Amino acid sequence: MDKMSESMFMPEKAAIYIRVSTDEQNPKNELEDCIQLCKTRGWKIEGIYEDKGISAYKDKSKQVNKQILMEKARKGEIKxxxxxxxxxxxRKGGVELLTELNILLSYGCQLHSVKEQWLDxxxxxxxxxxxxxxxxxxIVGWIAKLESIKISERVxxxxxxxxxKSEGKVGRPTIEKKKGNKIIKEIVRLREKERMSxxxxxxxxKIGKTTAYEKYIAFKKGD
Structure with a gap:
């Protein structure tokens, strides 16, 4: 049997990628599920790659093993x-996921998820x-843009x-405002009904003469 014939019957190589943040549990169960998927599909496990103590939100340069896998895919070492x-x-959204899928597939490599098998x-x-x-x-980019606009509007x-609220334009009147309104009403009453100076x-x-005058004038002007 020549080398070409042998390669046709050789199982395709797969790599397992595990990423664990510092606040997450031991990935043992996740790893077992990934191994089982490879066995079910008949793939040979080329290696298990794990990035620890980082978040998938962070800079790509910190996801060392992920970048190693991208390079292995580029070289055709894994399928x-x-x-x-x-x-x-x-965790950066659908746009990045689809972009990286295109890159991997251009290398002849596929990305698979145990939990989201629709990815296939x-x-x-x-x-x-x-x-x-x-x-x-x-579509994903459009949805993300709409969500961004909604978040901006909510903010x-x-x-x-x-x-x-801080200016007293909404909600219940503050104690100070209630007190102020009461004083103004009393100033108006004393001025117009009692004819006081x-x-x-x-x-x-027990307020200043100028204060009494200004509040009365402001009331009459409708301020």
Whole structure:
């Protein structure tokens, strides 16, 4: 049997990628699930790669073993990468996931997830697969943009509400405002019904004469 014939019957090589943050549990169970998937598919496990104590949100340069796997895929040393869940590979959203899928597939390597086996449906080879993933990338990007706009609007609304609340424009009147309104009403009553001078009003309410005058004028102007 020549080498070409032998290669046709050799199992394809797969690598398992495990990523564990410092606050996550031991990945032993996840690893066993990944190994079982490889056995079920008939793939030979080339190696197990683990990035510890980092987050998939962080800079790619810190995900050392992930970058090693990308390079192995580029060289054609592996045909499959298996993760327990997509968020072990990336948590930066659908656009990055689909972008990296396109890169891996251009190398002839597929990404698989134990928890999200629908990912296999995106491993379509050739030009058709590229079009499908590009289409999905556009949709995911559009959804992400809408979500970003919604978040921005919620933040702006929250800031506006807090500002209005601090200025006493929403919610129940503050004690100070209630007290102020009561004094103004009393100034108006004493001035218009009791015919008191501002000096007399100030003495009775224990406030400044100027204050009594200004509050009365402001009330009459509707401020």
């Amino acid at each position: 499959h990468i298996v993760v327990w869940a997509i968020d072990r590979w990336t 449906e995106l491993n379509i080879p050739g030009e058709i697969g590229v079009h499908v993933r590009n289409f999905l990338t556009g 702006k609304a929250s800031i506006a509400f807090k500002k209005a 501002f000096g007399q009003i100030a003495k009775k309410l």
